[in-house]
Amino acid sequence: xxxxxxxxxxxxxxxxxxxxxxxxxxxxxxxxxxxxxxxxxxxxxxxxxxxxxxxxxxxxxxxxxxxxxxxxxxxxxxxxxxxxxxxxxxxxxxxxxxxxxxxxxxxxxxxxxxxxxxxxxxxxxxxxxxxxxxxxxxxxxxxxxxxxxxxxxxxxxxxxxxxxxxxxxxxxxxxxxxxxxxxxxxxxxxxxxxxxxxxxxxxxxxxxxxxxxxxxxxxxxxxxxxxxxxxxxxxxxxxxxxxxxxxxxxxxxxxxxxxxxxxxxxxxxxxxxxxxxxxxxxxxxxxxxxxxxxxxxxxxxxxxxxxxxxx
Amino acid sequence: xxxxxxxxxxxxxxxxxxxxxxxxxxxxxxxxxxxxxxxxxxxxxxxxxxxxxxxxxxxxxxxxxxxxxxxxxxxxxxxxxxxxxxxxxxxxxxxxxxxxxxxxxxxxxxxxxxxxxxxxxxxxxxxxxxxxxxxxxxxxxxxxxxxxxxxxxxxxxxxxxxxxxxxxxxxxxxxxxxxxxxxxxxxxxxxxxxxxxxxxxxxxxxxxxxxxxxxxxxxxxxxxxxxxxxxxxxxxxxxxxxxxxxxxxxxx
Amino acid sequence: xxxxxxxxxxxxxxxxxxxxxxxxxxxxxxxxxxxxxxxxxxxxxxxxxxxxxxxxxxxxxxxxxxxxxxxxxxxxxxxxxxxxxxxxxxxxxxxxxxxxxxxxxxxxxxxxxxxxxxxxxxxxxxxxxxxxxxxxxxxxxxxxxxxxxxxxxxxxxxxxxxxxxxxxxxxxxxxxxxxxxxxxxxxxxxxxxxxxxxxxxxxxxxxxxxxxxxxxxxxxxxxxxxxxxxxxxxxxxxxxxxxxxxxxxxxxxxxxxxxxxxxxxxxxxxxxxxxxxxxxxxxxxxxxxxxxxxxxxxxxxxxxxxxxxxxxxxxxxxxxxxxxxxxxxxxxxxxxxxxxxxxxxxxxxxx
Numbered sequence: 059x060x061x062x063x064x065x066x067x068x069x070x071x072x073x074x075x076x077x078x079x080x081x082x083x084x085x086x087x088x089x090x091x092x093x094x095x096x097x098x099x100x101x102x103x104x105x106x107x108x109x110x111x112x113x114x115x116x117x118x119x120x121x122x123x124x125x126x127x128x129x130x131x132x133x134x135x136x137x138x139x140x141x142x143x144x145x146x147x148x149x150x151x152x153x154x155x156x157x158x159x160x161x162x163x164x165x166x167x168x169x170x171x172x173x174x175x176x177x178x179x180x181x182x183x184x185x186x187x188x189x190x191x192x193x194x195x196x197x198x199x200x201x202x203x204x205x206x207x208x209x210x211x212x213x214x215x216x217x218x219x220x221x222x223x224x225x226x227x228x229x230x231x232x233x234x235x236x237x238x239x240x241x242x243x244x245x246x247x248x249x250x251x252x253x254x255x256x257x258x259x260x261x262x263x264x265x266x267x268x269x270x271x272x273x274x275x276x277x278x279x280x281x282x283x284x285x286x287x288x289x290x291x292x293x294x295x296x297x298x299x300x301x302x303x304x305x306x307x308x309x310x311x312x313x314x315x316x317x318x319x320x321x322x323x324x325x326x327x328x329x330x331x332x333x334x335x336x337x338x339x340x341x342x343x344x345x346x347x348x349x350x351x352x353x354x355x356x357x358x359x360x361x362x363x364x365x366x367x368x369x
Numbered sequence: 370x371x372x373x374x375x376x377x378x379x380x381x382x383x384x385x386x387x388x389x390x391x392x393x394x395x396x397x398x399x400x401x402x403x404x405x406x407x408x409x410x411x412x413x414x415x416x417x418x419x420x421x422x423x424x425x426x427x428x429x430x431x432x433x434x435x436x437x438x439x440x441x442x443x444x445x446x447x448x449x450x451x452x453x454x455x456x457x458x459x460x461x462x463x464x465x466x467x468x469x470x471x472x473x474x475x476x477x478x479x480x481x482x483x484x485x486x487x488x489x490x491x492x493x494x495x496x497x498x499x500x501x502x503x504x505x506x507x508x509x510x511x512x513x514x515x516x517x518x519x520x521x522x523x524x525x526x527x528x529x530x531x532x533x534x535x536x537x538x539x540x541x542x543x544x545x546x547x548x549x550x551x552x553x554x555x556x557x558x559x560x561x562x563x564x565x566x567x568x569x570x571x572x573x574x575x576x577x578x579x580x581x582x583x584x585x586x587x588x589x590x591x592x593x594x595x596x597x598x599x600x601x602x603x604x605x606x607x608x609x610x611x612x613x614x615x616x617x618x619x620x621x
Numbered sequence: 622x623x624x625x626x627x628x629x630x631x632x633x634x635x636x637x638x639x640x641x642x643x644x645x646x647x648x649x650x651x652x653x654x655x656x657x658x659x660x661x662x663x664x665x666x667x668x669x670x671x672x673x674x675x676x677x678x679x680x681x682x683x684x685x686x687x688x689x690x691x692x693x694x695x696x697x698x699x700x701x702x703x704x705x706x707x708x709x710x711x712x713x714x715x716x717x718x719x720x721x722x723x724x725x726x727x728x729x730x731x732x733x734x735x736x737x738x739x740x741x742x743x744x745x746x747x748x749x750x751x752x753x754x755x756x757x758x759x760x761x762x763x764x765x766x767x768x769x770x771x772x773x774x775x776x777x778x779x780x781x782x783x784x785x786x787x788x789x790x791x792x793x794x795x796x797x798x799x800x801x802x803x804x805x806x807x808x809x810x811x812x813x814x815x816x817x818x819x820x821x822x823x824x825x826x827x828x829x830x831x832x833x834x835x836x837x838x839x840x841x842x843x844x845x846x847x848x849x850x851x852x853x854x855x856x857x858x859x860x861x862x863x864x865x866x867x868x869x870x871x872x873x874x875x876x877x878x879x880x881x882x883x884x885x886x887x888x889x890x891x892x893x894x895x896x897x898x899x900x901x902x903x904x905x906x907x908x909x910x911x912x913x914x915x916x917x918x919x920x921x922x923x924x925x926x927x928x929x930x931x932x933x934x935x936x937x938x939x940x941x942x943x944x945x946x947x948x949x950x951x952x953x954x955x956x957x958x959x960x961x962x963x964x965x966x967x968x969x970x971x972x
Contacts, residue, residue, distance in 0.1 A: 093862050093865065094862060096862070096864055097862035097863055097864040097865070100754075100864040100867075101759060101863070101864070103751055104751040104752070104754045104755040104759060105755060105759070106751070107747065107748040107749075107750075107751025107752055107755070108751065108752045108755045108756070108768065110748055111748055111749075111752050111772065111775075111834060111838070112768070112771060114775075114831050115771060115774065115775050117790075118778070118782075118783070118786045118790075121786065121790060122782070122786070125789075169682075170682045170685055171682075173678060173679050173681075173682030173683070174679070174682040174683040174685065174686060176679045176682075177676075177679035177680055177682065177683035178683060180679070181676050181679055181680065182680075182683065183427065184427055184428075185427075187683075188683070190687075191683050191684070191686050191687065193954075193957065194686050194687060194690060195686050196953075196957050197950055197953045197954050197957060198686065198689060198690060200885070200888045200889065200892070200949055200950075200952075200953035200956075201693075201892065201946060201949050201950065201953070202891075202892025202893070202894060202919055202945060202946075202949055203892075203894070204892070204894045204919050204922055204923060204942070204945075205693060205697075205892075205942055205945060205946045205949075206693070208697070208922060208926065208938075208939060208942045209692065209693045209696050209697060209942075211926075212696045212697070212699075212700045212939070213692075213696055232689050235685060235686060235689065236686055236689075239683070239686065250463070252459065252461060252463035253463050253464075253465055253466070255422065255425070255459065255463065256459065256463040256464075256465065256527070256530075257465075257476070257480065258422065258425055258452065259420065259422060259452055259456070259457035259459075259531075260452065260453070260456075260476065260477035260480070260481075260530070260531070260534060261449050261450070261451075261452035261453030261454075261477065261481065261534065261662065262449075262476075262477070262480045262481060263449050263667070263668030263669075263671060263672050264668075264672050264675075264676075265668065265671050265672050265674075265675035265676070266480055266481075266668065266671075267480075268675070270480055271465060271480075274467050275465070275466060275467050289777065290777070292779075293777075293778075293779025293780070293781070293782070294779065294780075295779070295780065295781045295894075295895045296780075296894045296895060296919075296923060299923060299926070299927070300926055300927060303927075320779055320781045320895075323781050323782070323785060324781050324784070324895060324899075327781070327784065327785045327788055327789075327899065328788075328899065335789070338785055339785070342781075342782045342785055345779060345782060346778060346779075346782060349777050349778070349779070350774060350777070352777075353773060353774060353777050357770060357773070447667035447669060448667075449667040449668055449669075450663070450667050453662045453663075453665075454659075454662075478658065478661075481662060481665055482665060483658075483661060488657070488658075492658065533658075534658060534662060535656050535658040535659050535662075
């Protein structure tokens with residue numbers, strides 16, 4: 059027996075022999091079994107939760123198609139809403155109205171958003187100002203859209219004493235700016251620095267480098283980002299409630315209230331008339347299809363890789 | 370024709386790192402000068418100071434005097450003007466991916482507002498011939514994207530692009546390091562032939578390349594130019610022991 | 622590397638083109654005179670003015686983002702001056718809301734907002750975590766893209782469409798099937814008393830949960846993917862089961878970020894307007910039962926803003942909007958900081 063304090067003799071059983079090396083204690087075996095049960099349980103739960111998540115989407119979509127498809131006819135796309143009690147109306151004015159408001163919003167929001175993104179990616183790299191702008195844009199993206207709506211109401215509608223398509227456009231534009239700024243920045247960041255250097259090395263001024271090299275190379279991604287922002291605001295109702303307000307008739311004037319698809323859907327959904335409910339479903343289907351096309355295009359683009367032909 | 374470059378007391382920093390320490394050297398016109406030395410000792414930084422590319426990095430700083438001929442490029446000229454007179458070829462080929470071969474080569478002119486079609490055509494052809502790429506791409510000039518060529522071809526296209534603006538100086542930062550041996554030898558031939566029209570500065574890790582191509586060689590170590598002399602002298606009878614150690618492969 | 626380049630006995634002759642080039646440039650430009658191209662480029666300005674203008678323009682547009690925030694803050698504060706002056710802080714703890722009588726108190730809306738949001742979180746977070754775990758750790762490669770695509774579609778559905786579905790599908794289910802079930806088995810908790818018309822706090826919470834699920838799940842998944850594989854491998858090497866690996870190797874590292882994702886979901890829930898307005902019942906009373914109709918900050922604005930007669934009424938509603946703005950800004954800022962702290966340094970993924 060050594061006198062080494064770290065050497066303890068192995069425990070011995072009655073026969074004076076050490077216990078077999080491969081016998082695990084009862085506790086160890088039970089614990090191991092428990093761990094495997096828990097493992098399988100969690101696996102099952104996560105699969106279950108995924109299924110639970112998929113079900114509502116499929117349910118909503120299927121129901122939407124079912125309810126909406128039957129109401130989609132030529133009238134829907136060409137006529138304005140019929141008076142209460144009559145059938146055969148459509149949401150043509152709402153779709154045109156949405157188009158007008160969205161066009162206005164894009165005209166105002168897209169250039170400013172892209173320019174902000176250009177600043178963040180090309181001029182502000184590493185600067186504190188750029189970091190705060192980026193952070194503010196992200197936070198602004200989380201502000202409820204109804205807040206934008208009442209702000210523009212206070213700014214434009216109240217002083218002018220009337221609702222207008224223009225006000226609706228502005229409300230949607232200020233929602234697009236932070237979103238587009240961030241996606242533009244992210245797309246510009248994927249442009250390899252080497253080709254910027256190539257242009258600068260040729261004596262091309264910085265602004266020309268940004269426009270003809272960086273923006274040109276990243277343009278597919280930037281356009282996709284704009285499409286995403288467009289799709290997002292296309293479905294927004296709250297900002298239009300108190301700016302564009304809605305209109306039962308055709309309207310093209312920017313200084314008058316104008317119909318918009320999500321607005322109309324909301325009004326019809328809350329109404330007591332079945333005919334209008336029908337139209338609400340049809341309108342929702344159109345809206346969803348449009349948005350899903352945009353999202354799918356974004357996915358296809360993203361999976362194809364960012365730069366064509368760049369090594 | 371090329372122009373000579375003189376550098377006096379050039380110091381450069383990246384943030385707080387003192388990358389170049391008191392460089393003094395004269396690079397003669399219409400000669401090729403090679404810069405050798407272990408990785409990270411300032412060769413690339415030095416070259417980037419010669420066309421004011423160093424300052425495109427927001428944390429970069431440089432002091433000292435760099436003269437092209439009689440012109441102090443830091444005090445008496447704008448960076449853009451200098452870069453049009455000094456062409457640069459980078460370590461990795463960097464063609465513009467959205468442009469055709471033609472547009473790539475012509476980009477130095479087109480992006481600076483040059484419109485004359487006839488001159489552009491002729492310049493593109495001339496530059497591609499100088500870069501020994503014309504025969505290989507002359508049928509696909511506008512059809513193929515610049516990025517669809519092989520590595521060696523891309524680098525030659527980048528050289529053509531740099532030549533198209535008719536610079537007086539050509540800076541090359543390890544132009545063949547990312548290429549296969551066949552392309553490398555093609556590019557070395559090129560440099561050999563271009564020497565007579567431009568002042569060429571070439572950074573290289575490959576000492577044999579320096580020996581083949583350049584009349585003068587400078588040895589960089591830890592941000593200082595330890596020795597600058599004719600290539601023959603440097604490789605056969607260097608003055609400084611550190612140079613000798615590097616040449617014989619004791620480090621680096 | 623050490624082989625000398627063999628001196629080529631037949632030195633490659635200069636290709637004729639290069640000779641032409643040399644000859645051409647010599648002919649076109651007599652000694653000392655710069656070529657046409659050089660002259661052109663020399664005459665070109667250095668673009669300094671254009672550079673400065675361009676940079677200034679871009680900066681201005683970037684600052685517009687600050688301008689938007691400052692604008693909203695200013696205009697909402699200015700326009701709610703009336704009720705701010707009149708009620709002060711008492712506004713947020715007073716539970717009466719009777720515009721006709723001039724009685725304005727925001728407590729019912731605050732309670733309603735908190736109730737629906739927290740309940741929605743309670744339902745959504747476990748599910749979102751489950752989906753995130755499934756997608757990032759357990760999912761077979763082939764299924765990964767379609768399922769994450771589906772969750773992305775969920776996030777893209779407009780609020781009003783969710784509301785439409787909730788009104789015509791969820792509310793009847795609540796009224797006829799789920800509600801009676803809940804009051805039968807869980808009535809003892811006192812949370813499921815009273816009449817059940819299908820609209821109310823619970824219905825609103827359910828649709829909210831469906832809506833915030835995708836954002837929590839996709840951010841959580843991003844965070845989990847940002848945890849380096851070495852962490853996972855280290856735990857597995859110690860003999861852990863897969864769940865234990867996830868728990869200690871991934872979740873523990875991603876804790877802060879996941880909390881951030883949850884808070885982001887909370888931020889979204891707090892401000893969600895249309896779908897909630899359509900099914901929450903729009904009744905400004907605080908009740909114990911989850912079946913009771915309620916009211917949220919966003920809903921009261923959506924419902925009553927256009928009908929608001931009188932400056933005080935409008936001012937009170939705008940003050941509610943101001944409160945909503947400030948709360949969501951703070952919540953989102955905290956959440957973003959947490960998410961940023963964990964994913965910092967990871968390159969942005971296109972997904």
